[in-house]
Amino acid sequence: MSGPQRGGPEKGGPQGRGPMGGGFGGMGGMGMPVQKAKNFKGTLRRLMGYLRPQRVKLMAVLVTAILSTAFSIYSPKVLGEATTKLFKGMMGKFNGDPNASFDLPGIWQIIVFLAALYLVSSIFSYIQQFLMAGVAQKTVYGLRNEVKEKLGRLPLKYFDGRPNGEILSRAVNDVDNISNTLQQSLTQLITSLITIIGVIIMMLTISPWLTLILLLTLPLSMIVIKGAAGRSQKHFKAQQMELGMLNGHVEEMFSGHQIVKAYGQEKNAVEKFDQVNERLYESGWRAQFVSGNIMPLMNMVSNIGYMFISVVGGIMVTKGSISIGNIQAFIQYARQFSMPLVQTANIANIIQSTIASAERVFELLDEPEETPEAADGADAKLVSPKGDVSLRGVSFGYKEDAPLIENMDIDVRSGQMVAIVGPTGAGKTTLVNLLMRFYEVNAGSITVDGVEITRMKRGHLRGLFGMVLQDTWLFNGTIRDNIGYGRIGASEEAIVEAAKAAHADHFIRTLPEGYDTVLNEEASNLSQGQKQLLTIARAILANPSILILDEATSSVDTRTEAHIQKAMHDLMQNRTSFVIAHRLSTIRDADLILVMNHGSIIEKGTHEELLAKGGFYADLYNSQFVGGGLRQSAG
Structure with a gap:
C-alpha cells in the first residue's frame, strides 16, 4: 500500500451540492437531497465559535455588504429620474411647447452619479469578498490543523474500526464543504437578505399599493418552488445513489482489472456498467428536468406580477400620481426581488448540509484520544537499550466483555529470537x-529493560522497534525516500548498504531511474516481493533494538527468501526479535517459540522441545508436511 484510498463525496462525503454544482446564485440546489444535522443549533453555535476570533473582520464584511447592496439598490431609483427627465422633455416637444427642451446637463449629471454609484458598489463588493476570503480560509485553516492534530492523537482502534474513505471524507470533504460555504454561501446569504429588505423599502417609498400587488404573488411563488422541489427530491436522491454505485463499480473494476480479465468477466462488467449507467441517466434526466422547470415557472409567476404592476402603474401615471421613471424603477426592483428569495431558499439547503458536515467533523474531534502520557516519569528514556522485554499478568480485549488475552506472562532476554505461532x-x-x-x-504491565512502557513517551518507545509486516506500506515517492523513511537524515551510502543487506540493490539498479525511481500511488510498478524487500531494507536502515517480523518473507521466491533469511539472521544478532510465523520451517532456530490459541500461551519452548511434546505445535508443524511436500499453514 502506498497511499490512502480516496473517498469522494459520492461515497458518503456530504457535499450538499450535487451534480448541478450547488446553485451558487442559481437553482442548482433546489430539490437536492440534504443531509440534516442531528443537533443543528448546538453544531451551529460550535461552528460560530470558530468564527469568533475573526469577528472584527466579519463586522467589516457585514458593513461592506450593506454598503455595496445599498448603493446597488439605490441605482434604479436614480436611473428612473433620468427616464422621467427624458419623458418630460419628449412630452413637451410632443405637445408643441416652444420652451420645451431636454435637460441634458441634468441627465448627464444623473448618469455620472449613477456611474459613481455602480463603481462604489463594486469597490465595497470587492472589499467584502477579499475580507471574507481571509475569514473563511483562516477559520478552515485552524479547523483543518485541529483535525490533523486530533488524528495524530487518536488510538489505533479508531482507525481499525472505520473505513479509510469514511475518515478521509470527514477530514477532507466535510472540511472543504465548510470552507466553500463560508467563502461563498455566507456572503451570498448576507447580500440576499439585505437585498430583500432594501428592495422592499425602496418599493414602499415609490408606491405602497404596487408593493402590495407584488407581495401578493409571493405565496404563489412559494407553492411553485415547494411543489417542484418536492418532486425533484426523490429523483436527485436516486441520482446520488446510482452515481455512488457507478463510481464504486468503476473503481472496483479498474483496481481489479487483472482478475476481471483472468476470469473473462469483461462482458459482465460492461453489462453491469450499462445497467447502472442507464438508471443514472433516467434518474439524472428526471431530476434535471423537474428542477430545470423551477425557474421558468418562477418567471411565469413573476410575469403575472409584472403584468398587474404595469397595468396599475400605467393608470397611476395617467392620473399623475406617479412618474414614469418611478414605474421603471419599480419594475427593476420587482425583478431584483424574486432572485434573492430563490437564492435564500437554496442557501438554506446548503447551510443545512454544511452544518451536517460540521457535525461529522466535530464527532471526529470529540472521539476519545489515546491514554495521555503519565504526568510522573513519562519521559523515561533508554540511553543504551538492550532489548529485555517482560510481560507480567497482561490482560487485554478489544471489547470489555470479550477478553482476548488473559494473565499472560513472558520473559524475553536481550538478543533472543522469539517466534509467535x-x-x-x-x-x-x-x-x-x-x-x-x-x-x-x-x-498487568509490560517493561523494556525493566522500565514500564507507560513511563516512556510513545515516540521514544516506538523508536526502539523496527517492523516488517506482511502487508507492505510504501508511499508515493522515490525508492531512496522510501528506504530512508527508516531513519531521518540517512546518508546515500547508508541507504545503499541497507538495500544491499536486504538483497534489494540489484533489482533497484536494473530500474530505469535506479534509486530515483518514483513509485506510483499503489507501487504497482514493483512486484509484491520487491516491495517487501524495500520494507526490509527500511528496517535494516533503522537499526532498531527490537525487531518485529510478521511473516516478512512470505511474498518472495525461495531463492530470495534464503538470502533474506541470512540477512535477517545477521540483522537479528544481538537484537531481540519477535517473529510472527506462518511457515513453521522458518523458525526452527528460534530461541523460544510461543504457541498461542484464543489469546493464551498454551505451549512454549524450542522447536525440538515442542515437537517432542507431541502437542498443538507438533500437530500444526506436521500438518505442513503432507506427502513429503511443504504446504502453507492456514494460520
Whole structure:
C-alpha cells in the first residue's frame, strides 16, 4: 500500500451540492437531497465559535455588504429620474411647447452619479469578498490543523474500526464543504437578505399599493418552488445513489482489472456498467428536468406580477400620481426581488448540509484520544537499550466483555529470537500492538529493560522497534525516500548498504531511474516481493533494538527468501526479535517459540522441545508436511 484510498463525496462525503454544482446564485440546489444535522443549533453555535476570533473582520464584511447592496439598490431609483427627465422633455416637444427642451446637463449629471454609484458598489463588493476570503480560509485553516492534530492523537482502534474513505471524507470533504460555504454561501446569504429588505423599502417609498400587488404573488411563488422541489427530491436522491454505485463499480473494476480479465468477466462488467449507467441517466434526466422547470415557472409567476404592476402603474401615471421613471424603477426592483428569495431558499439547503458536515467533523474531534502520557516519569528514556522485554499478568480485549488475552506472562532476554505461532485470531498481532502501545493493556504491565512502557513517551518507545509486516506500506515517492523513511537524515551510502543487506540493490539498479525511481500511488510498478524487500531494507536502515517480523518473507521466491533469511539472521544478532510465523520451517532456530490459541500461551519452548511434546505445535508443524511436500499453514 502506498497511499490512502480516496473517498469522494459520492461515497458518503456530504457535499450538499450535487451534480448541478450547488446553485451558487442559481437553482442548482433546489430539490437536492440534504443531509440534516442531528443537533443543528448546538453544531451551529460550535461552528460560530470558530468564527469568533475573526469577528472584527466579519463586522467589516457585514458593513461592506450593506454598503455595496445599498448603493446597488439605490441605482434604479436614480436611473428612473433620468427616464422621467427624458419623458418630460419628449412630452413637451410632443405637445408643441416652444420652451420645451431636454435637460441634458441634468441627465448627464444623473448618469455620472449613477456611474459613481455602480463603481462604489463594486469597490465595497470587492472589499467584502477579499475580507471574507481571509475569514473563511483562516477559520478552515485552524479547523483543518485541529483535525490533523486530533488524528495524530487518536488510538489505533479508531482507525481499525472505520473505513479509510469514511475518515478521509470527514477530514477532507466535510472540511472543504465548510470552507466553500463560508467563502461563498455566507456572503451570498448576507447580500440576499439585505437585498430583500432594501428592495422592499425602496418599493414602499415609490408606491405602497404596487408593493402590495407584488407581495401578493409571493405565496404563489412559494407553492411553485415547494411543489417542484418536492418532486425533484426523490429523483436527485436516486441520482446520488446510482452515481455512488457507478463510481464504486468503476473503481472496483479498474483496481481489479487483472482478475476481471483472468476470469473473462469483461462482458459482465460492461453489462453491469450499462445497467447502472442507464438508471443514472433516467434518474439524472428526471431530476434535471423537474428542477430545470423551477425557474421558468418562477418567471411565469413573476410575469403575472409584472403584468398587474404595469397595468396599475400605467393608470397611476395617467392620473399623475406617479412618474414614469418611478414605474421603471419599480419594475427593476420587482425583478431584483424574486432572485434573492430563490437564492435564500437554496442557501438554506446548503447551510443545512454544511452544518451536517460540521457535525461529522466535530464527532471526529470529540472521539476519545489515546491514554495521555503519565504526568510522573513519562519521559523515561533508554540511553543504551538492550532489548529485555517482560510481560507480567497482561490482560487485554478489544471489547470489555470479550477478553482476548488473559494473565499472560513472558520473559524475553536481550538478543533472543522469539517466534509467535498459532491459528488465525489467536492474538499474535494483538501482542505486537500491545508491545508498541498501539493499544493499552487492560491489566498487568509490560517493561523494556525493566522500565514500564507507560513511563516512556510513545515516540521514544516506538523508536526502539523496527517492523516488517506482511502487508507492505510504501508511499508515493522515490525508492531512496522510501528506504530512508527508516531513519531521518540517512546518508546515500547508508541507504545503499541497507538495500544491499536486504538483497534489494540489484533489482533497484536494473530500474530505469535506479534509486530515483518514483513509485506510483499503489507501487504497482514493483512486484509484491520487491516491495517487501524495500520494507526490509527500511528496517535494516533503522537499526532498531527490537525487531518485529510478521511473516516478512512470505511474498518472495525461495531463492530470495534464503538470502533474506541470512540477512535477517545477521540483522537479528544481538537484537531481540519477535517473529510472527506462518511457515513453521522458518523458525526452527528460534530461541523460544510461543504457541498461542484464543489469546493464551498454551505451549512454549524450542522447536525440538515442542515437537517432542507431541502437542498443538507438533500437530500444526506436521500438518505442513503432507506427502513429503511443504504446504502453507492456514494460520
